[in-house]
Every structure is written in structure tokens, then in C-alpha cells.
Amino acid sequence: MSSDLGQCDLAIVGAGIVGLAHALAAARAGLSVTVLDREAQANGASIRNFGFVTVTGQQAGDTWRRARRARDIWVEVAPKAGIPVLHRGLVLACRRPEALLVAEQFAAGPMGEGCRLLSPADMAGFGVFAEGLAGGLHSPHELRVEPRIALPKLAAWLAAEYGVRFLWRTHVREVAPPRIETSAGTLRAARAVVAPCNDFLTLFPEAIAAYRPVRCKLHMLRLPDPGWRLPAAVMSDLGLVRYLGYAEAPGLAALRARLEAEQGAALADGIHLIVVQSADGSLVVGDSHHYSDTPDPFMPGGVDQRILDEARAVLRLPNDTAPIERWIGEYPSAAGPAFIAAPLPEVRLAMVTSGTGMSTAFALAEETLNSLIGLPIPDAAE
């Protein structure tokens, strides 16, 4: 006979940032919430990312709107949950005049609000950038948390503050409210949210397949403390051609053409530079993007080298800098940035199908709860 795991208003499958964001929105709406995860603690995309909550550069429309709302929730929740915000803002370091032109065009548009252009002298003044940059763009909108610290703290705070119950080491094999069938027994829940990230096959595989997701593998590196402190998260020319928020800039085609001529191998590896700093001064540096149904587990050295080359071209790194840690991350990728599906009337499937979950999940969760229980979406008209 299957063990009785009790009951709740809402069961959430997945304790990554998408699952936890739904737990917050539901608990604040007064629902009793149980989060189930097959792992002993969050171990997926949500602890492997940069912890970079990004607004500037996000695709116009849903992603940009969600990113602004979710950033505000991070600002509110991080101190309550004891999650340090390690730095704020973004400096887009432009190596080439073509990149600076794209930055200028972006800054002049509606999504450039609050951003300001940086001269070569401004860049030199930070004391962290390599010589010879064409200039840069500063955005004040971003923040950075340490994901491997933030996720456990967020879960602990949700439990302490809202009584959210966590069932770890619990594989969910069927979601059919009021029955949630798991490896540990049966939970009774009136409704459920499924946030399984890159598990496309266990729960509602047909509903997931409709979005045609594939898996994206990313290389990540950690470099030792370079002896200086970043003024903000750092990106470079390669990010301008990858982040969809810059897509409308008329100068983008010229930048892309120059990058194809000069950094074709980096583009082929889907490399764009993000550098953020941790409390101990070490730098998290990435990343690459390789897409397949089953990503292999290998990390070719050439990919890491190209990421490092870009970091060196932008930052004043010591000559002997070498990675002190490397890891692979993975997220689902599909045509749209995220989806909320309703495979059953009382179930929602929530999946971020782009590299934006840390930046958007809190807002996506409000939309899911709107669709599931009619919860009003705060700031939706903004």
C-alpha cells in the first residue's frame, strides 16, 4: 500500500527557481504548498547559472516585462531570505566601434531607459578593464546573487516564513489531482504546477513535446580572485548579437559581420561573455551554447579557451589566470522564451525555454497562478 503524504492546496514538482517562484506566489495567495523534488537539494540549472538577474538585453515584450517585475521581487525577497546581492548593474564592454554603435542605438530606444554610455576613459577609470576598448554601456537594472547559496536560502525562507513543505528525494511519477503519485507515496493536492526543466518525458510528455524543446549545454568556469572588484556584471560584443533585446539595433548586422570574420569559432560555440564576481572575489565566467536531444558530458578544452580569450580581451586578468572550477549547465531551449501549458484543468506546466529563468521566474509564476486560480497579476499594466 502506498504511503500517505498528506494533503495541500498546491503541489509543485521541481525545486529549482521556477518551482520556488511558484511556491512564493501561491503561498502569498494563501495556498498551502508542497514542493517535491527528486534530488536532495536543488542541483539543476538554477544553481549552475550566473545568478545574474538581467533586464537590459532581454527580448522586447514578455521577457523584458517579466524581467523587470522579477527583478523587483528579487530586490524585495533577497534581504528577507538572507540572500546577499553581490553586485548590481551591468557594464557592456564594447571592444569594437560597431558594438559601441549598437549600444548607442539601444540606449536611445525605449529599453535603454536608465542606461548610459561609457567613454574609453570611463572604462579605464573602473580599473578592471583591458586597454583599448571602444567604450561601453552601463545599465543600473541588474543584480547578482550566488545561485548555489540563493536557492537553499530561498527554500529555507519559504518553509520558515510561509510554511511551504518540501519533500526532497521524492520522484513524482504521475500528477492527476487530487492524486500526486511519487516514489515516497501519494500526496493529495487540489492543484499542481509542474516545473521539471529538462525532464521532458516523465510528466505530460505530449504537452511538452508540443513546444519542441531541445537541451542546451553550457560551459561555465570560475577564475581566482584577480585582486580587483567588478563594478557590475560584465558582458561584451558577443552578447550583443546573442541577447535578443539588441535585435532591433540597425547597427547589429555590421557587428555580426565583423564578429563572423574575427570570432567565427566563438560564434559557432554560441559563446557570449558574462562575468560576475563572488563574495570571495573569484569570477564566474561563461558561457557556450550547444544544442541537442542528449547533450554529451564532455567539455572540449577549446571551448573553455575561447571563453577565456574573450574574458582576457575585456578584463585586466593576471597572466597566469587559470580556472579553479569548471561545470556544465543545461536548460531547455525552444522557439519561445517560456511557456505555461494546461495539460489538465487543475494542472499547469511551467517551463523557461531560454537562458532567462533566474531573471523571469518570479513573474512567470504570477502569470501561472493567474491562469490557475485567477490571482491578479501585479503591475501587469505597467
Ligand SMILES: Cc1cc2nc3c(=O)[nH]c(=O)nc-3n(C[C@H](O)[C@H](O)[C@H](O)COP(=O)(O)OP(=O)(O)OC[C@H]3O[C@@H](n4cnc5c(N)ncnc54)[C@H](O)[C@@H]3O)c2cc1C
Ligand atoms: C550555465 C547556465 C547559465 C545561465 N545563466 C542565466 C542567467 O545569467 N540569468 C538567467 O536569468 N538565467 C540563466 N540561466 C537559465 C536559468 O538557470 C534557468 O532558466 C532556470 O534555472 C530554470 O529553472 P528550473 O526550476 O526550471 O530548473 P532546475 O533548476 O533544473 O529545476 C528543475 C527541478 O525539477 C526536478 N524534477 C524534474 N522532474 C521531476 C520529477 N518528475 N519528480 C521530482 N523532481 C523533478 C529536478 O530534480 C530539478 O531540481 C542559465 C542556465 C544555465 C544552465
